[in-house]
Amino acid sequence: SMIERLADDHQRALRLAEVVAERFPDAGLSPADVRTNCVTFAPRDPQRVLEHLRGEGVLAGTIAPGIVRLMTHHDITDDGLARATSALRTA
Numbered sequence: 001s002m003i004e005r006l007a008d009d010h011q012r013a014l015r016l017a018e019v020v021a022e023r024f025p026d027a028g029l030s031p032a033d034v035r036t037n038c039v040t041f042a043p044r045d046p047q048r049v050l051e052h053l054r055g056e057g058v059l060a061g062t063i064a065p066g067i068v069r070l071m072t073h074h075d076i077t078d079d080g081l082a083r084a085t086s087a088l089r090t091a
Contacts, residue, residue, distance in 0.1 A: 002074050009037040012072040012081050019085045020070075039070040049091045056087035 016039045017031040027041040043049045046068050053060045063069045070084070 005074055006037070009072040009074070009076070010035070012076060012078075013037045013039050013070075015081060016070050016072065016084060016088070019088045023088055023091065037072040039072075040067055042066050043068060043091075052091040053084075053087050056083065056090075058084045058087045 013036065014031060014034055017029060017034040020027065020039060020041050021029050021031050024041055024043045027043045029039070029041040040063060046062060046066050049068055050060055050062070060068055060070050072081070076084075
């Protein structure tokens with residue numbers, strides 16, 4: 001039922017990927033490779049990044065040791081995206 005919204009989710013994920021690539025240039029993420037609503041990257045201290053994001057009200061997790069995952073979906077609004085990008089910039 002959310003198929004028509006997928007393009008929005010993918011666009012928001014691309015924006016997250018751009019900010020991640022700026023903030024964590026050595027984390028192995030190229031925004032050009034993000035084609036879905038999933039953004040994964042390997043920051044030097046993933047636990048610290050996750051704690052910072054959580055403190056800013058942004059939920060994230062890991063999908064493997066050292067690999068942080070961010071997801072966009074129908075619950076993520078433009079305001080939520082702004083909160084996430086701001087938190088990533090200060091992580």
